[in-house]
Amino acid sequence: MKRFLSWLALFGCYVVFTTLASLDMALLRYIIGLYSQLSPFLKLVVIFFGGSAFIGLTLAPLYYGIPLSWAASEAVCPSKKGTRYIVFGTLTVVFSVTGAIMLGLEFRDILTTVYGIGLVIYGHTQEGG
Numbered sequence: 001m002k003r004f005l006s007w008l009a010l011f012g013c014y015v016v017f018t019t020l021a022s023l024d025m026a027l028l029r030y031i032i033g034l035y036s037q038l039s040p041f042l043k044l045v046v047i048f049f050g051g052s053a054f055i056g057l058t059l060a061p062l063y064y065g066i067p068l069s070w071a072a073s074e075a076v077c078p079s080k081k082g083t084r085y086i087v088f089g090t091l092t093v094v095f096s097v098t099g100a101i102m103l104g105l106e107f108r109d110i111l112t113t114v115y116g117i118g119l120v121i122y123g124h125t126q127e128g129g
Helices: 002-036 040-076 083-103 107-128
Strands: none
Touching: 002 040, 002 083, 002 107, 040 083, 040 107, 083 107
16 A cells, blocks of 8 residues: 555656646746847846846756655655656656657656656666665
């Protein structure tokens, strides 16, 4: 039962990750819309001073999502060889790539693919160590 709950926690983290990534992409689209209305000088100022914040907003779901998903799933039931993360990460990559091919590629699909790859790496790290 604990293993099932651990898989359920991992799936719940995935749902939260994709929801937050979608909201993050909507916010970034809004910011880009505001950015396009600026004068060329102000665009240069925004790029110079706000470029790292824009990159941070883009990559924040990955930076926090992968370790938090792993920690939440491990808190419910530890994985002995990391197989749970390898299987779930592989399924995430397959579904993300398939969805990107069928529905058109969006940056959210790239984030979801990297999320799956990160889980596979976490699984392999746990298996070796």
